Amino acid sequence: MISKKMRKSLGGSSVIRAMFEEGQKLSALYGEDNVYDFSLGNPNVEPPAGIKKAIQAILDTEDPTMVHGYMNNSGYEDVREAIAGDINRKYGLDLSSRNIVMCVGAGGGLSVVFKTILDPEDEVITFAPFFGAYRGYIADNGANLVAVPTHLGTFEPDLKALESAVTPKTKAVIINNPNNPTGAVYREPVIKGIAEVLAKKSEELGTDIYIVSDDPYREIIYEDIKIPYMLNYYKNTFIVYSYSKSLSLAGERIGYVAIPNEIAEFEDVAQCLGMATRDIGYTNAPSLFQRVIARCLNESVDVGIYKKNRDLLYNHLAGLGFECAKPEGAFYLFVKALIPDDKAFVEAAKKHNILVVPGSFFGCPGYFRIAYCTSYSKIEKSLDAWRALAKDFK
Numbered sequence: 348m349i350s351k352k353m354r355k356s357l358g359g360s361s362v363i364r365a366m367f368e369e370g371q372k373l374s375a376l377y378g379e380d381n382v383y384d385f386s387l388g389n390p391n392v393e394p395p396a397g398i399k400k401a402i403q404a405i406l407d408t409e410d411p412t413m414v415h416g417y418m419n420n421s422g423y424e425d426v427r428e429a430i431a432g433d434i435n436r437k438y439g440l441d442l443s444s445r446n447i448v449m450c451v452g453a454g455g456g457l458s459v460v461f462k463t464i465l466d467p468e469d470e471v472i473t474f475a476p477f478f479g480a481y482r483g484y485i486a487d488n489g490a491n492l493v494a495v496p497t498h499l500g501t502f503e504p505d506l507k508a509l510e511s512a513v514t515p516k517t518k519a520v521i522i523n524n525p526n527n528p529t530g531a532v533y534r535e536p537v538i539k540g541i542a543e544v545l546a547k548k549s550e551e552l553g554t555d556i557y558i559v560s561d562d563p564y565r566e567i568i569y570e571d572i573k574i575p576y577m578l579n580y581y582k583n584t585f586i587v588y589s590y591s592k593s594l595s596l597a598g599e600r601i602g603y604v605a606i607p608n609e610i611a612e613f614e615d616v617a618q619c620l621g622m623a624t625r626d627i628g629y630t631n632a633p634s635l636f637q638r639v640i641a642r643c644l645n646e647s648v649d650v651g652i653y654k655k656n657r658d659l660l661y662n663h664l665a666g667l668g669f670e671c672a673k674p675e676g677a678f679y680l681f682v683k684a685l686i687p688d689d690k691a692f693v694e695a696a697k698k699h700n701i702l703v704v705p706g707s708f709f710g711c712p713g714y715f716r717i718a719y720c721t722s723y724s725k726i727e728k729s730l731d732a733w734r735a736l737a738k739d740f741k
């Protein structure tokens with residue numbers, strides 16, 4: 348029999364995947380061209396050409412026992428050193444390999460961070476709406492997720508609500524900037540505000556409250572905005588980074604956790620992160636892709652493709668009367684459903700072969716999420732279906 352813990356999460360946590368599978372079923376029935384699957388955040392933009400070149404060069408020139416073998420749980424020393432150098436150049440820091448632990452994407456990074464810091468009954472605060480998978484990463488450690496509201500409309504964190512939500516059990520606060528599912532980007536005053544609240548509360552309560560900065564969309568931004576780097580604002584920070592979106596490598600499962608020297612109990616934390624990779628069973632991040640990343644730190648994907656998608660879909664939906672904040676980053680639109688029941692609305696959308704995810708999965712009922720990391724032509728083809736859906740509720 349499956350565990351009670353897994354039984355509890357069986358229903359809710361797989362909504363996005365279930366939707367993706369539903370899309371495949373609809374495609375089999377109506378033809379792929381006639382199904383508008385906006386459910387999964389799977390990048391449609393090609394990885395940069397440098398990735399393929401790096402793979403070929405590594406296989407041709409590097410020692411295969413290095414390329415395919417085990418290494419230190421934290422990852423290859425030279426790869427971690429290269430990543431630390433990249434962070435230092437971009438954000439004016441002084442990190443080295445000892446500050447970096449290579450991970451299996453951001454999901455793997457979040458899992459090892461939470462395994463390192465959480466005890467049963469601890470609390471982790473996140474701002475709603477939030478990436479629903481956080482529930483599982485936190486529950487795995489017997490801890491509880493506490494959702495703090497954002498200001499509806501801008502989806503910026505409510506700092507007063509944050510302050511009231513902190514208790515002696517608060518171990519961490521997750522910040523996801525740019526945000527999935529809203530596409531909101533938090534600027535410096537918000538980040539400083541969060542850091543100030545947590546510094547004050549840590550002092551008042553005599554506890555270490557960590558910030559877990561979940562950064563997979565860091566480079567997916569559309570306006571000329573400088574996203575604040577959390578290590579420059581708060582010492583008890585874990586940066587969780589992934590190349591899933593920034594280099595369109597979601598299936599390769601590669602990312603890292605960065606911690607500053609000033610984090611509380613640095614040596615123990617660094618060692619525990621490495622041990623946690625083994626305990627959760629992945630042991631080390633994929634070896635070939637660690638080596639690929641080290642050669643591709645200056646590569647990027649064409650974010651203009653997502654921007655074009657955003658503009659087409661956002662303008663169309665706004666014209667149809669949908670309420671939605673214009674996203675400044677990531678590749679999601681978080682839209683108010685035309686009826687209060689977001690799940691019923693998502694079912695209604697399916698009748699027009701539109702697949703989207705209900706806001707409840709993100710802790711924000713009454714809304715739905717559109718992942719527009721799909722082809723422009725698919726979005727163009729979907730416009731009539733959106734019009735028909737809106738008409739159903741007029």
Ligand SMILES: Cc1ncc(COP(=O)(O)O)c(C=O)c1O
Pocket residue numbers: 388451452453454455478523527561563588589590591597602
């Ligand atoms: C906010 C957020 N965090 C973490 C992840 C996990 O990403 P990865 O593929 O790097 O594990 C995702 C994936 O969509 C995400 O949206």
